[in-house]
Amino acid sequence: MHGPVSAAWLLVALCLASGAYCLLRMRARGPGGQEAAGEALMGFGMAVMAVPAAFVTLPGAVWFAGAAAFTATGVHAILAARRSPHHLHHLAGSAAMVYMSLVMAAAPTSHHTHHTAPGGLPVVTGVLLAYFAGYALLAGVRLIPAPVAASGGPSPAAGPPGWGERAELALVCRLTMAIAMVSMLLAM
Secondary structure, eight states, rough: OOOHHHHHHHHHHHHHHHHHHHHHHHHHHHHHHHHHHHHHHHHHHHHHSSSOOOOOOOOHHHHHHHHHHHHHHHHHHHHHHTTOTTTHHHHHHHHHHHHHHHHHHHSSSSSSOOOOOOSSSSHHHHHHHHHHHHHHHHHHHHHHHOOOOOOOOOOOTTTTOOOOOHHHHHHHHHHHHHHHHHHHHHOO
């Protein structure tokens, strides 16, 4: 990733935290374990991509392996989209990761050359930017609390939900990854 080194390390930390939270969600009761696994893979993959190029330059084979892994998650998302339309977002994320992996594989590896040309195809980058910016805005709006109706409160037997079972934290995780994707696409 090209850009300020401090911003890149913050992005690495943010993506690692999102991936770690998604691992916690995998252990939660109820459905969504596979969904959380895909999101954890996305978070960790984005963290690897966000590592500053001045710190480490990975060989092209690593990027091709990443493209292959996210192609597999994309195929899984296509098959799972019949059950839940949310998997279409996973498909878009997988496609973006494949695209960025291939752009990173094609990038020059020498630190002595100044990479001034933008990476990737501007049209594809623009479409992905528009999608993830829109998703981030929508997720942000969905986080605005709804007015609370007067009720007796939660039932005492239910107990508070665990960290991995809180829907708003899962949405924050997705919002975080969408914002990170926008920043990574802008830095290409």
